[in-house]
Amino acid sequence: MSQNIQMEARLWEYIDGIAKPEERSVIEALIQTQQEWREKYQEMAALHQDLQEHLELEAPSLRFTKNVMEEIARLHIAPATSTYINKKIIYGIAGFFITLIAGFVIYAIAQIDWSSGSGSGGFEWNRIDFSGIFNNQFVNIFMMVNIVLGLMLFDRYLTAQKKNWKKQAS
Amino acid sequence: MVKNGNQQAYSQLVTRYQNYVFTIVLRYINSREDAEEVAQDVFIKAYKSLADFRGESKFSTWIYTITTTSCLTFLRKKKLEVHSLDNEKVMAHAEQVDSGMRANQVEQKSKLAMVNQAITLLSPDDAQVITLFYRGEQSLDEIATILGQETNTVKVRLHRARQRLRDKMEKFFPQEVRDLTT
Known part of the structure; x- marks a missing residue:
């Protein structure tokens, strides 16, 4: 079963023209020498050709373009997003938050008493005193x-x- | 010209792409009236956002992306009944198609009708990927952009969709399928 699926996948790549050149040669040889491959190829190629030739597009009503253009006549093209979003503001907001985070980190590090290490190797974040800031x-x-x-x-x-x-x- | 707001030029684009967009919408929405409304909305949205189209992709790829998003939004809002393989109504429709087809035995015409009827029996996702590939003038990479998926995923989806189409054709149009392969 999985061999059959693999064969179909390889044949579709060949039919769609996306198989690599060396793979194309291998598949061409298989189609010529093995009946199973040849039959499957013919079946799939027929479907492919039929879809190319017979698949039709649906048409909307005759008034379609007119309706769209009537609606559009009342509109203006919106400016490109990039023109009304000022990058300086984005950078400013980013800078503000980075400074805020950096400030907290520096404040926390400044409170560490490096000389009285417990030797445990860990740092107790819950012991940082933020009252100096929030008061x-x-x-x-x-x-x-x-x-x-x-x-x-x-x-x-x-x-x-x-x-x-x-x-x-x- | 179109990007500067030239409505005459945009009207030509609408005329050129209206069938493509309408067909893709119809693959999702099982009502011509609603599909037409959504398709119109697609062109209006595209016009309003023209300034954001940077030309990095084809116009068709860009508008099909808007089409897909608009369809999904519409379906989410309305929770409309869509084409589905498991849908009883679709199966009944398939029976009608089958019997209707038998009455019309002109070979070329029946082949054409068979393909176009069989595709309506597929799920919207399968029908859309086939339509984009065969009628939308889109490569696998472009379809991947439209659907927001990897190219390899789209390749597998296309393979499976064609296989399912083939299964539908064999089930509902066995005679025509035999004619095709002979």
């Missing part, structure tokens, strides 16, 4: 502003979605 009033204000901005963006998104649903419903 800072500026950081708290910064976090609060971010939360408010996030909620505003979420509200804008939900309003846009609501408008969209109403538009689709009408």
